[in-house]
Amino acid sequence: MREEKLYYVYIMASRSLTLYTGVTGDIYHRALQHKAGEIEGFTKKYHINRLVYYETFKYVNNALAREKQVKAWTRAKRLALIKTMNPAWQDLAEGWGEPTRLQIPRFARDDKPKGDGQRKENDNGKDEEGGNSPAKAVPLQSKISNGTAEATPLQSIITKTA
Numbered sequence: 001m002r003e004e005k006l007y008y009v010y011i012m013a014s015r016s017l018t019l020y021t022g023v024t025g026d027i028y029h030r031a032l033q034h035k036a037g038e039i040e041g042f043t044k045k046y047h048i049n050r051l052v053y054y055e056t057f058k059y060v061n062n063a064l065a066r067e068k069q070v071k072a073w074t075r076a077k078r079l080a081l082i083k084t085m086n087p088a089w090q091d092l093a094e095g096w097g098e099p100t101r102l103q104i105p106r107f108a109r110d111d112k113p114k115g116d117g118q119r120k121e122n123d124n125g126k127d128e129e130g131g132n133s134p135a136k137a138v139p140l141q142s143k144i145s146n147g148t149a150e151a152t153p154l155q156s157i158i159t160k161t162a
Contacts, residue, residue: 007063009070010054011082013089018046019078023067027054031093051093053082 008027012020012034020043024030033039035049042048057063070078086092 004058007057007060008054009057009063009067011052011070011078012043012048013050013052013082014046014048015050016046017079018048019075020046020048021067021071021078023060023063025060027051028093028096032097035093035097050089050091052086052089052091054092 005025007023007025008030009021009023010027010030012022012031020034022030031051034043034051037044037047037049055063055066057066070081073081082089
């Protein structure tokens with residue numbers, strides 16, 4: 001089954017809050033085009049490169065009608081519309097198109113650390129690279145007293161009895 005096509009009415013802004021309203025069938029690529037300055041004309045001339053608002057539509061005629069409606073509004077009304085969805089005026093397309101990095105925790109990686117493979121800690125419990133060492137696992141042993149079981153680290157039991 002084919003994926004349903006969606007259409008977007010969007011508002012881009014410059015740092016000085018110059019606004020541009022448009023319609024597209026691919027918000028991701030259109031936002032990247034505005035950011036790269038690939039679209040000649042008004043948006044390139046005024047450095048309008050921040051996606052601050054968008055709406056999604058199933059039918060292109062509805063999207064075009066909404067674009068026409070929003071473009072006819074006063075600036076104050078468009079600013080109020082943006083504040084309903086994005087009160088902090090954040091760039092909704094921030095980070096789009098940038099390479100993603102895998103965020104695998106250090107302890108889960110299968111690559112070897114630099115050097116001889118042994119981690120060296122300084123007096124503060126930090127490894128020499130500046131990060132924290134992975135937590136050391138302490139086995140648990142159940143301890144039953146007064147008919148209730150409580151989990152106690154095995155290491156604390158060994159040190160108490162030794």
